[in-house]
Amino acid sequence: EVQLLESGGGLVQPGGSLRLSCAASGFTFSSHDMSWVRQAPGKGLEWVSGISGSGVSTYYADSVKGRFTISRDKSKNTLYLQMNSLRAEDTAVYYCAKDRVVSNSPRDGMDVWGQGTTVTVSS
């Protein structure tokens, strides 16, 4: 069974840091691009960051560029999101999601999502 399991969320003060992890299983992790998507309380979905299967290419939403860093560890089948200089507006449930197609194919949607981990930025 294909599964994604996030961890690392919690309460952090403004300006603080947090690292989210997403453990993948049931598929060839390095073959698929991955993304982090967040959802603030009562709001819609916001794509945050993405990374290619190889880890060479990374992408960010303008709202997090320069503050967040996405990475992946092939040996651990794990996706990460390092979040620095956190702000109140970063408060959200953070999901990791797998691209439906393999890397280097035209992307067309995210077919597997983790259960989410909650990040709360507050003093």
Add this chain to the structure above:
Amino acid sequence: DIQMTQSPSSLSASVGDRVTITCRASQGISNDLAWYQQKPGKLPNLLIYAATTLQSGVPSRFSGSGSGTDFTLTISSLHPEDFATYYCQQSYNMPLTFGGGTKVEVK
């Protein structure tokens, strides 16, 4: 960045109704569009990709159409389990962007 605009933001419907949701891209995105369903407290679920292709396991009452800038998600006959929020998302280029969502509520 490509902006995705959904309409309406919410609608009220009854079981059996035909429901149509629209998504407009700020520039042409070919057919690089996906639709997701999200129920309260649950994960987003991929319904349709490449604008018109039904994801495996999704009921055939769901359909997608469109290309370029204008897209539509149609539910041919609303079932009780279809009351949810629906999002479009473009994968034409980075950054990926979602529409604001359409909440389908009970009339």
